Amino acid sequence: MDQMFSKFQPVALSLFRFITGLLLFQFGVAKLLKFPSGTMFEKVELFSLIGAAGTLELILGGLLMIGLFSRIVAFILAGEMAFAYFIGHFPKGFYPLLNNGSLAIALCFACLYLATSGPGPISVDAAMGKR
Template sequence: MSSARTAAVTLTLFRVVLGLLFAFHGAASLFGVFGGNRGSGQAVEFAAWPGWWAALIQLAGGILVIAGLATRPAALLCSGSMAYAYFVVHQTQGLLPLNNGGEAAALFCWSFLIIAVLGPGAFSLDGLLRRRAPEQRGSLVTAS
């Protein structure tokens, strides 16, 4: 396998696993599944700030990133939500992630930023739409 193909496959796997983990966090908080919000077995109260909105971003953003659809904006929103979580929730309890419980927020933040910068890769709906767009442009018929 060529290095370009290896990079494309690796980026795809990274994107899908990252999106799955993030979507699971969102589903746990929104619906009380997979142990619920923070392992409580409960869902976050509807529209409660910031937990419910963060969970919604996690679920929707995770699904978009998995599919590779609107990947860059979705990943940027996910990264920003985790930066907010780290600086507003975790850093108030201590400077370092190991001391404030913010390791997951920091890792998600930087991982989604990588996806936002690098893009979804070839194996994504964004990539498919990009490849199909020139074909569709050439087949458009215009009336004069």
């Protein structure tokens, strides 16, 4: 069973990287482009702390989706998510379930994993030979 699943690990890593980037990218789109309308980010200004986070999520999330400069991009995004948790969620309470910080923590550690594991075989980095 282990051998059967392990042969899919490289492709699963690429898919994990893409989905993690997509999740971050959608927050950047919501914060900066106000899409979809009616989200909690309707009043975010570009030159604010949340606007800066949206810029990072939009640009670096896009780079993570295609797998370009994946390790450094993932490392920066892990730091951004840790910062988001401790600035935006932790002051509302200790428990992530109650302070709505669960996604920030999960994305932080997902990006930290991607920074250490690399982009996987289906990426621009792999195509350029930057493994």
